[in-house]
Amino acid sequence: MSDNMSEKQQELISIIVPSYNVEKYIDACVESICGQTYEKLEIILVDDGATDRTGEKCDEWADSDDRIKVIHQKNRGLSGARNAGIREAKGEYLAFIDSDDMIAKDYVETLYKCAVDNKVLLAQGRSNNFFKEEDIKEFTDSDGCKVLSSAEMCRILMSEYRKGWGIVMTKLFHRSLFDDLEFPEGRIHEDEYMVYRLFWKAGRIALSDRIVYYYRSKREGSITHSGFSLKRLDVLDARRKRYEFFEELGEKELQGYALLSLCQAQADCLGKLRNCDIDDKDKYIDEIKKELTENFREVKRTPTVSSKKKLSLWLDIYMPWVKRRK
Structure with a gap:
């Protein structure tokens, strides 16, 4: 750790780790957290009703490190585990790591x-x-840090794909950002509901060029990589709420991008849906098609959305097979 950081290391930082049936992976995760160069940590492991040895492993780690x-x-669920961690956390800043x-x-x-x-409330x-x-x-990766406004962060979030932008795990939050926000329990796509609100509330966001988060691809049993189910339609609810958020604020440009991203979803x-074997899927297909046609x-008519994106x-809507062939 640098001398400069040693002088600054005064504030407690809470790291919240929701944990469910990850006995194969949780040791590597917690070891990477315990080995941080910044040592003034509170590490909260939330055993979310695991049915394997995850809970036991959490207790073993607690016995080995008093933080x-x-x-x-x-x-x-993930949201319920994160919310429990937030309520328990004593740190001035919060981070969320998947187990x-x-x-x-x-x-x-x-x-x-x-x-x-x-001097910002959110770093990514x-x-x-x-x-x-x-x-x-x-x-x-490389060093370097720049600051963008919340409006610019939200614009990029909704109009460009950048790895790590749409998830909370790449970010450090001042705890005040959660004073009146919590993750939506009973939903998946939790971060779709939250990230834009956190960006907006933060006002300014610091962006580091460092690769700080290592995402394990295609883990067996992962929700992200499981088959399609109706729960996946939660993304539409999340993006619809995002559109309504910017509409209510009167942010016309961001409202346009929010509508575009809803249409894409x-x-x-x-x-x-067309390729799955879910019962009554035609009902959902008809409902989504009707709304999509109106939204498109x-x-x-939205001037801030480029002709290329339109x-x-x-x-995507009328000739989806064209992109699949590329």
Whole structure:
């Protein structure tokens, strides 16, 4: 740790780790957290009703490091586990790590320094995917930190794909950002409901060029990589709420991008619904098609959405096979 950071290391930082049936992976995750260069940590492991040895492993880690505390609760899903961690947390800043992933040894130091040096409430780093842990050694990144406004962050979030932007795990939050926000329990796509609100509330966001988060790809049993189900339609509810959020604020440009991203999700869900074997899928297909048709008419009238994006969306809706062939 740098001397400069040693002088600044005064504030407690809480790391919240929702944990459910990850006995194969949780040791690597917690080890990467315990090995942080920033040491003043509170590590909250939330055993979310695991049915394997995850809860036992959490307790073993708590016995080995006095910075670790464990919450055992009935299964409430990822949002419920994160919310329980937030309520327990004593830190001035909060981070959320998924229990099958890993973080760089300077994850906390990097994001905390970005936040403090730039006097912001939210700092974000980069992420990269790995299949085997040895893949991490090959990752390359660079130093540097810049600051963007919440409006610019939301615009990029909704109009461009950038790895790690749409998830909370690449970010360090001042605890005040959660004073009146919590993760939506009973929903998946939790981060779709939250990230734009957190960006907006923060006002300014510091972006680090460092790869701080290592995302484990295609883990067996992962919700992200499981088959399509009606729960996946939660993404439409999340993006609809995002559109309504910017509409209520009168942010016309962001409202346009929010509607575009809702249409993109609707087109994607239609494709997946058509290829699945869910009962009564035609009912959902008809409902989504009707709303998408109305939304696309509005997108075509939106001046802030480029012609290229409008054409791309038209292809997604009416000729989806064209993109699949590329």
